Amino acid sequence: MSKVDLSQFKFDGLDREQIEDLSTLDDNDKETLIMSGVDVEDANRSGSFLQMDHSNVHCQSNDPGLEIMDIKDAIEKYDGLPEYRWQLIDKDRDEYTRNTYENTHGGYFIRTKPGAKIEKPVQSCLFLKAEQVGQNVHNIVVVEENSELHILTGCSVAHGKTTGAHFGISEFYVKKGGKLTFTMVHNWGSNVSVRPRSAGVVEEGGILLNNYILMRPVKDLQMYPTITLKGRGARARFNSVVVAPEGSHLDMGNRVIMDAPDTRCEIIARTISTGGTIINRGHIGARHVPSRGHLECQGLILGEGRIWAIPELDGCKEGVELSHEASVGKIAQEEIEYLMARGLDEDEATSTIVRGFLNTDIMGLPAKLQQEVDKQIEELNASGAM
Known part of the structure; x- marks a missing residue:
C-alpha cells in the first residue's frame, strides 16, 4: 500500500x-x-x-x-x-x-x-x-x-x-x-x-x-489492531463486515496474543469485493495452556475485484488449541438455484444470499444503527453492486 x-x-x-x-x-x-x-x-x-x-x-x-x-x-x-x-x-x-x-x-x-x-x-x-x-x-x-x-x-x-x-x-x-x-x-x-x-x-x-x-x-x-490477553480467563472476539467497491484498497485485520492460561479468542471476518482490493489478515498467537483460538476469514468476489486472505496461527506450547477456516470465491451456483426453485429470480436470489452473508445480528447493534446498516445493504443491492 x-x-x-x-x-x-x-x-x-x-x-x-x-x-x-x-x-x-x-x-x-x-x-x-x-x-x-x-x-x-x-x-x-x-x-x-x-x-x-x-x-x-x-x-x-x-x-x-x-x-x-x-x-x-x-x-x-x-x-x-x-x-x-x-x-x-x-x-x-x-x-x-x-x-x-x-x-x-x-x-x-x-x-x-x-x-x-x-x-x-x-x-x-x-x-x-x-x-x-x-x-x-x-x-x-x-x-x-x-x-x-x-x-x-x-x-x-x-x-x-x-x-x-x-x-x-x-x-x-x-x-x-x-x-x-x-x-x-x-x-x-x-x-x-x-x-x-x-x-x-x-x-x-x-x-x-x-x-x-x-x-x-x-x-x-x-x-491491524493488536489485543493482548494478559490475565487468566481473559477473552476477545472480533466480528467484521466489510465491502470494498471499485477504487477501494483495504489492508486490514486483527491480531490477538493469548499471553495467559485459560484464555480464548475468536476472529470472524466477512468480506465482499465488488471491484476493490481487500487484504484480510488474521493472527492468533498462543503462549500458554490451556488456550483456545479460532480464526475465520470468508470472502466473496462479486464481479471483478481481489480478496487476499492471510490467516496465521502461532502456537508455542504443547496443548494449545488453534484453528482457522478461510475461503475466497463466488456464490455457489447450487445456492442460487435452490432459491430460484422457490420463486426468486437470479438477482433476488443473489441479493438474499449476500444479505445473509453480511448479517450483523450477532453484533447486538442498537436498533437505530441496525436499521441504518440494513439500509446500506439494500442500497448496495439496489445499485447493482451486488
Whole structure:
C-alpha cells in the first residue's frame, strides 16, 4: 500500500466552534452521523463525543459512573496520563504515529468507575468536515475492574466532501473482570486515506468484544489492531463486515496474543469485493495452556475485484488449541438455484444470499444503527453492486 503524502493535507487552522446540542446540526450532517451510529437526540446514550476536523466540539457524560474528556484536557488533568498514553503503541512506529504525537488535534479519554455497569452505549464520532483536512486523534479507553461499557464510534466524512486523511491512535485497557464492547462504523469517502493504529490489553477475567462495519467507499485503509490477553480467563472476539467497491484498497485485520492460561479468542471476518482490493489478515498467537483460538476469514468476489486472505496461527506450547477456516470465491451456483426453485429470480436470489452473508445480528447493534446498516445493504443491492 502506498504511503500517504502528508504534505497534501491541512493539519492546522481548521478549528471548529463548540456545539452544545447535536440536534442543531444541519440535516446533511445529521444523516451522516446517524449512518455512523450517532444518535443526535442523545436520548439513549450514556455520553457523547464529537471531534470535527481539528476540534472537539461536543463532549458530555450522562452517567455518574462514566468519565468522558477531550484527550488534551485529560492529559492536563492527569499529569500527562503516564499510565496509559503511548504505553501500547510506540510513538515512533511510523510517520503517522509521529505526526499524531507531535500535533494531536484531539480524541477522547473514556473511563468507567470500578464496578460501574454503564447500561446505555457511549457514542463518539471522528468527523471530517473540510476539504483536504488531515486529522490526528489519540483515543484512550479504560474499563476499570468489574465494570461494563459499550462504545459506538463512527468515523465519517461530511456530505459532498471527498478528500481527507484520518490518523487515529487508540489504546484500550480492560481491567480485571471488566467488559468492553467496541463497535466501529466507518463511513468514509472515495478519496479519503485512513491509518488507524490500535492496541489493547485485557486483564484477568476481562472481555473485549469488537465489532467493525465498513460498507462505503474509501481510497485506502490500513489497520491491524493488536489485543493482548494478559490475565487468566481473559477473552476477545472480533466480528467484521466489510465491502470494498471499485477504487477501494483495504489492508486490514486483527491480531490477538493469548499471553495467559485459560484464555480464548475468536476472529470472524466477512468480506465482499465488488471491484476493490481487500487484504484480510488474521493472527492468533498462543503462549500458554490451556488456550483456545479460532480464526475465520470468508470472502466473496462479486464481479471483478481481489480478496487476499492471510490467516496465521502461532502456537508455542504443547496443548494449545488453534484453528482457522478461510475461503475466497463466488456464490455457489447450487445456492442460487435452490432459491430460484422457490420463486426468486437470479438477482433476488443473489441479493438474499449476500444479505445473509453480511448479517450483523450477532453484533447486538442498537436498533437505530441496525436499521441504518440494513439500509446500506439494500442500497448496495439496489445499485447493482451486488
